[in-house]
Each structure stands twice: as C-alpha cells, then as structure tokens.
Amino acid sequence: MFLLTAMLLMAGQAETGTSLDTALSNSEQITDRAISCMDAAFKAEMKNHLADATPELVVDAAIASCAHLKAEYAKAVVTPDTYISTEKGAELADDWLATLRETYIKHVEKSLSDPEFAEKRSRLLTMMWSDCIRKKAVDWSRLKDEAATVGKAAVTSCSSERANLRRALSYSLRAKKLPDSAADTVLEKVEAQMQDKAVETVISERAKRLPK
Numbered sequence: 332m333f334l335l336t337a338m339l340l341m342a343g344q345a346e347t348g349t350s351l352d353t354a355l356s357n358s359e360q361i362t363d364r365a366i367s368c369m370d371a372a373f374k375a376e377m378k379n380h381l382a383d384a385t386p387e388l389v390v391d392a393a394i395a396s397c398a399h400l401k402a403e404y405a406k407a408v409v410t411p412d413t414y415i416s417t418e419k420g421a422e423l424a425d426d427w428l429a430t431l432r433e434t435y436i437k438h439v440e441k442s443l444s445d446p447e448f449a450e451k452r453s454r455l456l457t458m459m460w461s462d463c464i465r466k467k468a469v470d471w472s473r474l475k476d477e478a479a480t481v482g483k484a485a486v487t488s489c490s491s492e493r494a495n496l497r498r499a500l501s502y503s504l505r506a507k508k509l510p511d512s513a514a515d516t517v518l519e520k521v522e523a524q525m526q527d528k529a530v531e532t533v534i535s536e537r538a539k540r541l542p543k
Contacts, residue, residue: 357407460492472536482529
C-alpha cells in the first residue's frame with residue numbers, strides 16, 4: 332500500500348486528480364476486503380490445522396482462500412495513461428500480498444504463543460498422541476512379538492502426532508519465556524510415559540484373551 336501511494340504521488344503531475352483518487356480508493360477497498368477475507372480464513376484454518384499449525388501453514392492456506400483478490404488489486408491500481416502499467420500493477424500486487432502475508436504470519440505467531448491457548452493445545456495434542464499409541468497397541472497386541480517391541484512400534488508409528496506436539500510445546504514454552512530446547516526434554520519424559528503405557532496396553536489386551 333505504501334509503495335503504491337508513493338508511486339502515485341510521484342506521478343501526480345502526470346496524473347489527473349481523479350485518476351489518483353480512483354486508484355487509491357480502489358486499492359484501499361480491496362485491502363479492506365482482503366483483511367475481512369483473511370480474518371475469516373485464518374480463523375477457519377486455525378481450526379483445520381489445530382494439530383499441525385505453524386504460522387506459515389495457516390497463513391498460506393488462508394491466502395489461498397483469498398487469492399482472487401490479488402488479481403483484483405493488480406487491475407485496480409493500473410492508471411489510465413499507463414504510468415502504472417499492467418506489468419507494474421502485477422508487481423505491486425505481489426508486494427501487497429507479501430506484506431499481507433507477513434502481517435498475518437506475525438498475527439498467527441502471536442496467537443499460537445498465547446499462554447492459555449498454547450497450554451490447552453499442548454494438552455490436547457498430548458491426548459491425541461496417547462490415543463494414537465493406544466489404538467496401535469490394541470491393534471497390534473495380537474502379534475507374537477514381545478510386548479516391549481510391540482509397544483515401541485506403536486509409539487514409533489505415531490510419529491506425526493509426536494511432531495505436532497513438539498511444535499506445540501515450543502509455543503507453550505515460548506509463552507512462558509523458556510528456551511525452545513526445553514521442549515525436547517519435556518517430550519522425552521512424555522514419550523517414556525507413552526512407551527510404558529503402550530506396553531501395559533499390549534499386556535492387558537493379551538491378558539483379556541487368555542483362557543479362563
């Protein structure tokens with residue numbers, strides 16, 4: 332937006348007042364629409380990607396939902412006498428979208444680092460990881476391998492849930508002003524507990540099938 336304004340003001344002697352006003356007004360209207368679109372899309376994508384959310388993932392998904400506005404912006408800033416040509420309009424639209432993306436990445440980063448949200452998200456993802464391991468341990472309890480081996484396999488098979496929790500923990504720790512590296516220490520302790528529970532589940536499931 333600032334780049335567009337500067338260019339239009341520099342062209343002030345060559346452009347009519349109406350042309351200047353129209354280009355600025357149109358770009359501002361589209362920017363307002365983009366903000367409304369991004370606000371709604373970002374909230375939706377935060378829900379869609381609650382488990383694996385990163386600022387870049389959430390914002391890029393939101394931008395995809397509002398991508399049509401980039402073309403509208405590029406068209407709107409082209410001035411009648413072509414001081415701002417179609418090619419320059421496309422360039423300005425790229426800069427505009429990059430600025431919008433940067434702004435929302437900071438916004439999502441702040442949201443993910445909110446202490447209350449980060450803590451609740453970490454607890455939820457811990458439960459999701461635990462549930463994945465439990466289901467695998469139950470399903471694989473019929474295998475002939477030792478319980479410890481099956482339990483370890485169950486934990487390993489839920490690596491994506493582990494990765495999601497690792498990212499969430501980093502935001503939770505950041506909210507508490509603690510170093511990101513502390514997430515690995517926390518995760519190791521949680522994983523050891525998961526391993527024990529997986530083995531217990533395998534043993535328990537096998538016990539249910541013993542002759543009475």
